[in-house]
Amino acid sequence: MSLETFAAGFLDIALDVSFAILGFAFLATLLRIYRGPTLPDRVIGLDMLTAIAIGFIAVIGIDTGYTLYVDIAIALGLVGFLATVAFARFILARGGGDDEEKAS
Amino acid sequence: MTLPLMNLVLALIWVTVSGSFSLVNLVFGFCLGALSLLLVREHVGAVGYLSRTRRILSLLLLFIRELLMSAWRVARVVCRPTIDVRPGIFAYPLTVDRDLEIALLANLITLTPGTLSVDVSADRRTLYVHALDCSDPDGARRDIADGFERKILEAFR
Amino acid sequence: MMGSDTRFLLILALPFLAAALAPILFRRLPAIAAAGLALFPAAAFAILLSALAPVAGGTAILAGFNWIPELGIHFSVRLDGLSLVFALLITGIGTLIVLYAGAYLGQHRDRGRFFAFILLFMGAMLGLVLADDLATLFVFWEMTSVTSFLLIGFDHEREAARRAAIQALAITGGGGLALLAGFLTIREVAGLGSMTQILASGEALRMTAAYPAILILVLCGAFTKSAQMPFHVWLPNAMEAPTPVSAYLHSATMVKAGVYLLLRLNPALGGTALWETILPAFGSVTLVGGALLALRASDLKMVLAYTTVASLGLLVMLIGAGSQEAVAAAVLYLIAHSLFKGGLFMVAGSIDHGAGTRDIERLGGLRAAMPLTFAAALLCALSMGGVTPLVGFLAKETIYHALVEGDAASALLLIAAVAGNALMFAAAFLVALAPFVGDRPGAIAHPHEGPPALWLAPLVLGGLGLAAGLFAPAFHAAFSVPMASSAAGRPVAIDIGIAPHINLPFALSLATIAIGIVLYLTASRLRRALVRGLEAIGWGPDRGFDQMMRGLLRGAFGITRILQNGRLDIYITVTFTVIALAVWLPMTLTGTLPAVPVMPHLRFYEWMVLALILIGIFAVVRAKNRLTAIVSLGIQGFAVALLFMLLGAPDLSFTQFMVETLSVVVLALVMTRLRLSPSDHRPWREMLPDVALAVAGGAGIGLFLLRLTQRPFDNALSDFFTAYSRTIAHGRNIVNVIIVDFRGVDTMGEIAVVMTTGLAILALIGIRVIRRDGAPAAVSPAAPAAGEARP
Amino acid sequence: MRSVILRATAPYLTALMVLFSIFVLLRGHNEPGGGFIGGLIAASAFAIYGIACGVASVRQAMHFHPLAIAGAGLMLAVLSGCLSIPLERPFLTGLWAFPAVLGGDVGLSTPMFFDIGVYLVVVGSISAIALALEEEDS
Amino acid sequence: MAGAIILILAALLSLTGSIFVAIAAIGLLRLPDLYTRMHAASKAGTVGSGMMLIALALVSAGSAEALRAIAAVLFFILTAPISAHLLAKAAHAAGYRLWPGSVLNEMPALDVAPMPPDAGDGMVGSPDAQESDGGAAAPHGAPPQIAPRGAA
Amino acid sequence: MEAALAFVVGMLFAVAIYLLLSEHIIRMLLGLVLLGNGVNLLIFAAGRASAVAPPIIPVDADVPSAVTANPLPQALILTAIVISFSFFAFLLVLAYRVYQDLGTDDTDRMRLAEPEDDDLPPLGY
Amino acid sequence: MATPGLSPELLTAATLTAPVRLANYLVALPVVVPLLFASGLLMMRGRLRWQPAVAIAGMTVLLVINLLLLRRVASEGPQVMMMGAWKPPFGIAFTADRLGVLFACAAAVVALACTIHAAATVSLQERRYGFFPFLFVMIGGVSGAFLTGDLFNLYVWFEVLLIGSFGLIVLGSEHRQLDGATKYCFLNLIATTFFLVATGLVYGLFGTLNMADIAMKARSMEPNGEVVTIATLMLVAFGMKAAAFPLNNWLPASYHTPRFVVSALFAGLLTKVGVYALIRVLLMLFPAERGGLSMVVAGVAAATMIVGALGALAQSDLRRFLNYLVIAGIGTILAGLALPLPLSSEPTAGPLQAGLSGAIFYAVHSMVVMTALYLAASLMTRRADSASLHEIGGLWRSSPLLAAVTLVLLIAVSGLPPFSGFWPKLMLVQAMIGGGMGWLAAVILLSGFLQTIACARLFALAFWRPAPAVDRGTDEPGAMAAAGVRAAAVSIARVMAEGRSEPSMLPLLVLALLAVAIGLWPQGLASLTGAAAGGILDPAGYHLSVFGGAS
Ligand code: NA
Numbered sequence A: 001m002s003l004e005t006f007a008a009g010f011l012d013i014a015l016d017v018s019f020a021i022l023g024f025a026f027l028a029t030l031l032r033i034y035r036g037p038t039l040p041d042r043v044i045g046l047d048m049l050t051a052i053a054i055g056f057i058a059v060i061g062i063d064t065g066y067t068l069y070v071d072i073a074i075a076l077g078l079v080g081f082l083a084t085v086a087f088a089r090f091i092l093a094r095g096g097g098d099d100e101e102k103a104s
Numbered sequence B: 001m002t003l004p005l006m007n008l009v010l011a012l013i014w015v016t017v018s019g020s021f022s023l024v025n026l027v028f029g030f031c032l033g034a035l036s037l038l039l040v041r042e043h044v045g046a047v048g049y050l051s052r053t054r055r056i057l058s059l060l061l062l063f064i065r066e067l068l069m070s071a072w073r074v075a076r077v078v079c080r081p082t083i084d085v086r087p088g089i090f091a092y093p094l095t096v097d098r099d100l101e102i103a104l105l106a107n108l109i110t111l112t113p114g115t116l117s118v119d120v121s122a123d124r125r126t127l128y129v130h131a132l133d134c135s136d137p138d139g140a141r142r143d144i145a146d147g148f149e150r151k152i153l154e155a156f157r
Numbered sequence C: 001m002m003g004s005d006t007r008f009l010l011i012l013a014l015p016f017l018a019a020a021l022a023p024i025l026f027r028r029l030p031a032i033a034a035a036g037l038a039l040f041p042a043a044a045f046a047i048l049l050s051a052l053a054p055v056a057g058g059t060a061i062l063a064g065f066n067w068i069p070e071l072g073i074h075f076s077v078r079l080d081g082l083s084l085v086f087a088l089l090i091t092g093i094g095t096l097i098v099l100y101a102g103a104y105l106g107q108h109r110d111r112g113r114f115f116a117f118i119l120l121f122m123g124a125m126l127g128l129v130l131a132d133d134l135a136t137l138f139v140f141w142e143m144t145s146v147t148s149f150l151l152i153g154f155d156h157e158r159e160a161a162r163r164a165a166i167q168a169l170a171i172t173g174g175g176g177l178a179l180l181a182g183f184l185t186i187r188e189v190a191g192l193g194s195m196t197q198i199l200a201s202g203e204a205l206r207m208t209a210a211y212p213a214i215l216i217l218v219l220c221g222a223f224t225k226s227a228q229m230p231f232h233v234w235l236p237n238a239m240e241a242p243t244p245v246s247a248y249l250h251s252a253t254m255v256k257a258g259v260y261l262l263l264r265l266n267p268a269l270g271g272t273a274l275w276e277t278i279l280p281a282f283g284s285v286t287l288v289g290g291a292l293l294a295l296r297a298s299d300l301k302m303v304l305a306y307t308t309v310a311s312l313g314l315l316v317m318l319i320g321a322g323s324q325e326a327v328a329a330a331v332l333y334l335i336a337h338s339l340f341k342g343g344l345f346m347v348a349g350s351i352d353h354g355a356g357t358r359d360i361e362r363l364g365g366l367r368a369a370m371p372l373t374f375a376a377a378l379l380c381a382l383s384m385g386g387v388t389p390l391v392g393f394l395a396k397e398t399i400y401h402a403l404v405e406g407d408a409a410s411a412l413l414l415i416a417a418v419a420g421n422a423l424m425f426a427a428a429f430l431v432a433l434a435p436f437v438g439d440r441p442g443a444i445a446h447p448h449e450g451p452p453a454l455w456l457a458p459l460v461l462g463g464l465g466l467a468a469g470l471f472a473p474a475f476h477a478a479f480s481v482p483m484a485s486s487a488a489g490r491p492v493a494i495d496i497g498i499a500p501h502i503n504l505p506f507a508l509s510l511a512t513i514a515i516g517i518v519l520y521l522t523a524s525r526l527r528r529a530l531v532r533g534l535e536a537i538g539w540g541p542d543r544g545f546d547q548m549m550r551g552l553l554r555g556a557f558g559i560t561r562i563l564q565n566g567r568l569d570i571y572i573t574v575t576f577t578v579i580a581l582a583v584w585l586p587m588t589l590t591g592t593l594p595a596v597p598v599m600p601h602l603r604f605y606e607w608m609v610l611a612l613i614l615i616g617i618f619a620v621v622r623a624k625n626r627l628t629a630i631v632s633l634g635i636q637g638f639a640v641a642l643l644f645m646l647l648g649a650p651d652l653s654f655t656q657f658m659v660e661t662l663s664v665v666v667l668a669l670v671m672t673r674l675r676l677s678p679s680d681h682r683p684w685r686e687m688l689p690d691v692a693l694a695v696a697g698g699a700g701i702g703l704f705l706l707r708l709t710q711r712p713f714d715n716a717l718s719d720f721f722t723a724y725s726r727t728i729a730h731g732r733n734i735v736n737v738i739i740v741d742f743r744g745v746d747t748m749g750e751i752a753v754v755m756t757t758g759l760a761i762l763a764l765i766g767i768r769v770i771r772r773d774g775a776p777a778a779v780s781p782a783a784p785a786a787g788e789a790r791p
Numbered sequence D: 001m002r003s004v005i006l007r008a009t010a011p012y013l014t015a016l017m018v019l020f021s022i023f024v025l026l027r028g029h030n031e032p033g034g035g036f037i038g039g040l041i042a043a044s045a046f047a048i049y050g051i052a053c054g055v056a057s058v059r060q061a062m063h064f065h066p067l068a069i070a071g072a073g074l075m076l077a078v079l080s081g082c083l084s085i086p087l088e089r090p091f092l093t094g095l096w097a098f099p100a101v102l103g104g105d106v107g108l109s110t111p112m113f114f115d116i117g118v119y120l121v122v123v124g125s126i127s128a129i130a131l132a133l134e135e136e137d138s
Numbered sequence E: 001m002a003g004a005i006i007l008i009l010a011a012l013l014s015l016t017g018s019i020f021v022a023i024a025a026i027g028l029l030r031l032p033d034l035y036t037r038m039h040a041a042s043k044a045g046t047v048g049s050g051m052m053l054i055a056l057a058l059v060s061a062g063s064a065e066a067l068r069a070i071a072a073v074l075f076f077i078l079t080a081p082i083s084a085h086l087l088a089k090a091a092h093a094a095g096y097r098l099w100p101g102s103v104l105n106e107m108p109a110l111d112v113a114p115m116p117p118d119a120g121d122g123m124v125g126s127p128d129a130q131e132s133d134g135g136a137a138a139p140h141g142a143p144p145q146i147a148p149r150g151a152a
Numbered sequence F: 001m002e003a004a005l006a007f008v009v010g011m012l013f014a015v016a017i018y019l020l021l022s023e024h025i026i027r028m029l030l031g032l033v034l035l036g037n038g039v040n041l042l043i044f045a046a047g048r049a050s051a052v053a054p055p056i057i058p059v060d061a062d063v064p065s066a067v068t069a070n071p072l073p074q075a076l077i078l079t080a081i082v083i084s085f086s087f088f089a090f091l092l093v094l095a096y097r098v099y100q101d102l103g104t105d106d107t108d109r110m111r112l113a114e115p116e117d118d119d120l121p122p123l124g125y
Numbered sequence G: 001m002a003t004p005g006l007s008p009e010l011l012t013a014a015t016l017t018a019p020v021r022l023a024n025y026l027v028a029l030p031v032v033v034p035l036l037f038a039s040g041l042l043m044m045r046g047r048l049r050w051q052p053a054v055a056i057a058g059m060t061v062l063l064v065i066n067l068l069l070l071r072r073v074a075s076e077g078p079q080v081m082m083m084g085a086w087k088p089p090f091g092i093a094f095t096a097d098r099l100g101v102l103f104a105c106a107a108a109v110v111a112l113a114c115t116i117h118a119a120a121t122v123s124l125q126e127r128r129y130g131f132f133p134f135l136f137v138m139i140g141g142v143s144g145a146f147l148t149g150d151l152f153n154l155y156v157w158f159e160v161l162l163i164g165s166f167g168l169i170v171l172g173s174e175h176r177q178l179d180g181a182t183k184y185c186f187l188n189l190i191a192t193t194f195f196l197v198a199t200g201l202v203y204g205l206f207g208t209l210n211m212a213d214i215a216m217k218a219r220s221m222e223p224n225g226e227v228v229t230i231a232t233l234m235l236v237a238f239g240m241k242a243a244a245f246p247l248n249n250w251l252p253a254s255y256h257t258p259r260f261v262v263s264a265l266f267a268g269l270l271t272k273v274g275v276y277a278l279i280r281v282l283l284m285l286f287p288a289e290r291g292g293l294s295m296v297v298a299g300v301a302a303a304t305m306i307v308g309a310l311g312a313l314a315q316s317d318l319r320r321f322l323n324y325l326v327i328a329g330i331g332t333i334l335a336g337l338a339l340p341l342p343l344s345s346e347p348t349a350g351p352l353q354a355g356l357s358g359a360i361f362y363a364v365h366s367m368v369v370m371t372a373l374y375l376a377a378s379l380m381t382r383r384a385d386s387a388s389l390h391e392i393g394g395l396w397r398s399s400p401l402l403a404a405v406t407l408v409l410l411i412a413v414s415g416l417p418p419f420s421g422f423w424p425k426l427m428l429v430q431a432m433i434g435g436g437m438g439w440l441a442a443v444i445l446l447s448g449f450l451q452t453i454a455c456a457r458l459f460a461l462a463f464w465r466p467a468p469a470v471d472r473g474t475d476e477p478g479a480m481a482a483a484g485v486r487a488a489a490v491s492i493a494r495v496m497a498e499g500r501s502e503p504s505m506l507p508l509l510v511l512a513l514l515a516v517a518i519g520l521w522p523q524g525l526a527s528l529t530g531a532a533a534g535g536i537l538d539p540a541g542y543h544l545s546v547f548g549g550a551s
């Protein structure tokens, strides 16, 4: 086995494993979002989700060779940041109080 | 005309002359510009600009190292069978007083292990930092003062 | 046989011209306005007279132009015996009415409008009788309905007048719609578009399978217009109109329109068993019923109105009797009626004007104060009573003559005719004699004769009735024979004169008069008896109309409330039910269900993304609170974006990511600002129908999509775009080139939407209504949510 | 939002994002991107700027009313279609010019102006909404 | 040869990156309050996705995409602390208390002026309609006690 | 892939319809978003989804080297996404204003345009 | 400008190279001009006082363009512009045939009338928040819908006009308006969404979006269930836009809530676009499939007519009354689409064409007359201080001109001669009788009858009846409150109706004159609608004009 074929094979496996791990992270984040209990918790979860999605896009980009998907990742990072800022802005404006404990 | 701007103009000239508008070429042009400024540094007073660039780069390196460390330490905390943290918020008296420098410091702190800038006091004298391990706030304050804050002062003053 | 003359189009324009001038004239020259306006119908009358000779010679004058070639509709007039006499009556009596009304209305503030309406009506009526083309005829037909609506409602501040106007429009206008259907059926099945064609068609119409339908539709139009029972109610109620209107509408015009139509179509539609059953049946009932009701009334105008109903019944009965002689009788009676009834209405108006009341019970002894009116009244009443030498006598003789020769069925009609005539005789004298003779009640303070037009007009009409009787041969030659011939569709001879012949009809005439005198003398008692009897019944078509209207309104209200119940969720349920049906029904009826698909071979992350979409959408539904729902929505959106990426659509993915994030942000920002109750968790039973509908809709769309994708696909469009995207449009991103070049217009619309959305949202946020009354939330208090105590 | 940290960094971030949005806009013809996405990014940038430094600063930065910008965008897009009138070409025909100065693949074209129009509409409209909501809140 | 090494490097980076992301997610799940969770998300998460982007940059080395991937990483590193800070500040200002197991809090409870009640912006409605997702059950200006999960 | 897409589309439609049937504007809005996504995927599937190469022509070629995903549905969906986003934003703000002014997001209780206690029309003349 | 490096062969293979003159641009200008004015007016936010004049000028320009286009189409046949010069069916075709241009002209007339009315009545604040831009966007969308020859593009224009209408319906933000707008927006959005679904499916089936192309492909394709299903979906989507029963709920729920002039505009334009689309899609694109739906369409038409007429009878509010008249009119129009295709080989002959012609005629009439009626309602409400039939009255004496105009309009809308509503009804009834759907003819007449009664009642109550006395000044608290509520209602009614200043009667007069003129000289319009109907049923000419003989 040449180094090239090994590298290619290794990359393939690594990518699949990455997908799986990302999937796990995704589910864990979902669980946090689902549980809350507070709005900021959920916002953190969303922020995390964008990170995961960016990772996902990167891995898919490597896997398929369509590296132009990196632009999507950038855009996602931008709007993800916007989302977090907006939520923070909102939490600040709304003040405390959160009865979602009951919901979790 | 300030030096960074001049550098940029040089880069743009390069891009135009070489006829390729790609980003790579622009960056390449920027580097070439910096190089040419380096050559004429005595006459255009570029010494400060270049050395500052070096210090900023060093800050950047420190930051990347701290970032990786931070992630690693958080990972360790998280993956232990029982979560063992002693979190809390401590106040950090600021030496830097320019907005941008405060912001930079706060962001760097956020990215370092187990610390997170929560807020700056209204008088901009105090930075409130949340730490995963707040058992030794004085030590943490010292680390910041000797680390990031000093580097920032070096790079920007 | 036929000539052509465009002068006769001009006469149609005259009344309309006058109508347009009326308001101006009354504003500028009030003194001579009425007289000036009377010149227009008079001129029309004069022009029509000029046609008397040729028409009497059997010529039908045709004129017109191609009005709507696209629809095969001509604006054409046909001047033959029938239409000419009608037109003469309309313009002649119309002239007198205009003069009379000028005096009657005095300084009424709305007289400009009044004259405009009555002249419009005159034009419509004239058009109705002159029109040759069926569509043109119908236009004028409905115009008479509309203008009569305005005339009857002229005294609009009284509810009764408004009611009468609406009733008249509903009945005559509604009947008109049936007539339209009848006409159009004639056009469609027989290809006949004009009266001339119909008259020339011989048996054609009677032979079509649609004949019964055509007949019934046409009769609906004619009967409603000519007030056959039970459609007669509008006619007496129309007495709400000022007297000139009553005199005009109920003598020569509006109510005769139906009779005109029956006479006109008699050659083409008549002569069948159906015709000869329906018409006499309705006619005789209307005759007797109308005459009885006339005696019940105590208001002069009401008496006259019901006798008009009766007369119309008589006319219809005669037209339906089938013989030429009956047609001749109808024609004679029609002319006579137009003259005497117009006159009597005017008399009633003059009495009202002079004595201040129209109540028979309170009238009497006006002879001395109003001699000229009395003379006019007597002339008309004698004609109506069928006393020689007035034209009414000729008519009645001919009627009896026509009916005695018939079969057993005719005998019934004969009895009806005698009874009706006797009753009408009594009614005639109740109007024309009773107010003038006897003692004057004290309530009538200063009875007086009105301005000349008020007595001159009825006197002229009465005098004409006398002249027609006296010069019977000339009258027949000029008017009745051509008219009857047109109506019968073949030459008809009429030779009846004022000299009595001793025969059965004459005996019947005498009997009629005798019974009439008895009835006249016992009128008060009879009236009380009739009133009691009708009160005992307690119901009549007039009340029925009110009940129908109320029922209609209540029913409409109820139905509308059910269909339009104000609840958005029901509207949406209906919508999706229809959509689900629209997918499932054709799909199952045409057997367009998809083949069972093979399990797609996907990479596991593709499965993951698909699963993620499903998790997301179900989480949206099941989320316990709205924030969770929003986040789930975002997850679903992200997954869709990832799917787009996996499927080779980077631009879509790009956009979807951004849009989805922004949606979630905005949604969360706005929603958490609303302090909403937690999400709706209804019991299963309530959700089940929604779930069923949702599943049906979703499954339908999904299955159909699957079926569609199993067909071969024509990718020509995208092949084209791919081939020329770079070579001509200079772009490597084919999707973007489609957006800005190949299909740039779509994008233009799209950005118009985006721009407008910004503006609309700004408008929503920017404009608020400041409640001055500080009213609380104006939410319907009637629908509080369960368990809530609202203040 | 009164945060020194955000206020100090937001202008740079905004500038960076606007720059990136223009980049996305201009290369859209050849790579994923284009006016709409570019516009969204720019609008996001202004939104962040607004949250950080207040609505007034954004309005000042944009100089024109955002909706006027949107209107100008639509007008630009439509007019770029109308440019074909004098050339006797149908509406929205792509017209290209490759000015010799730049050479290579870069050209001036009506589709580019059209896409810039899209960009302006999106920037203007979304910013207007964001600013209105932000003002509503405070 | 160099290509192969780059591929292996990319594979390692993507693996490490995804593991970091997973750790961040675990942290998100396990840490006791939102302030501590922010540590996980803003650091491990950013580092993880950054590594994967660098892997992408390696694979597409030399192209414009590689450069953009690096730029993206820089951007994320720039924004991650800002968003973490904003969230923490907002949460603190809004009255979300620290985990009771916290050992120190030198920050005054309210560094922001008391917010005007946000139901006062012209909203009309019955009091019962105001109970909601957000739940303004507590009076404004006196932030409610938030009992973190760990204490329960 | 089309079969899977059709399934997802069906699911999206079903859930969207279900949400739209609820009486609460906000849930209906969520439904509209899902409906929009469903339609987008439907259009995508209708244009068939076999190839997964992005429809982008390489720098050095006049046409793509391989079969690409069908670009036309993508362009159509792009337009549709933008439009439905616009409408979503509008409706959201509308819902917000409705809540502010009418105090509810329950459409059953919004009975101003068609009040429940509507009068009969005048029965007289 | 040169396009270097392109081989002529490549260009001729993909694009049309014939020069396009300004006259050819008439096809595109009805869309371009409103969008330019919309954006221009938006940029003129600072000059609110100028806006009405600019808007009137813009609408006049639009009307002139449409009339020129109509003249051209009537004399030369369908006009086509392939946007971007791309060959059909690849580019988007704007195809002006008689049907489209006729509708576009009527729309322009209506829009101009409403603009003039609005010039006096729309407050500065509402101008600032975009009344006139909304108006232009909406009319641009309407024109686009009438002129485009591309199915997806039709969807886009639907959305454009929809967002314009959204803007108009919420402008003012009265409480009732918000309620009405909610219903209007959701239901309409669902309808357009399913139009988009159907469009996507059409693309999936035929692989094309060009209408001429679809028409030909549908005719050459063997009958299949897919087309039937798609046609049914289209029927549902457009039926909802047209407010056909049972999908008409959105209309009576909302049309009476915005400003009167907006109601007028909506009544004239929105449902008619749905009708237009139904004609275009069901009769031109999928005629065979529609044949199977014939009875469905007939049933829907009948139900719509009856529901509309009954609804009108049931209302006390002027505009809610008119809302239902709009619906009844839609039912009447749909009746013209209900006849099955003739079996003979000659597709243009027969009652179907006559009915379709009547339907188009009726639609044009309805656009003009319904708009005018809402404008009249505006003046009535302003002058009588109420919009309720319970309270309104005395207008016969106080406003004779208004009374006369309204009378003409009511007669026209009832379908009585001699005004514009009569001829199309005659054509429709004739066609129904000829096509063997006598029962539908009966329903048309019955609905007309009920509408006549409803209109007569309206006239009697609002104009003839003296204004009912309003008791004020009683001491009872309940009465005081009632009086206060009434006063508030009056002020709101006035605001909704007119804003501050008295609007010009001119647009109302012109529209009424138009109704009279069409009634007295229907030949011109009838021949146009006849030709339009022929063009729809035999789209060969349409196809030829798009593909220029080669397809
Ligand atoms: Na982060």
Ligand code: NA
Pocket: A047, A050, A077, A080, A081, E076, E079, E080, E083
């Ligand atoms: Na982030």
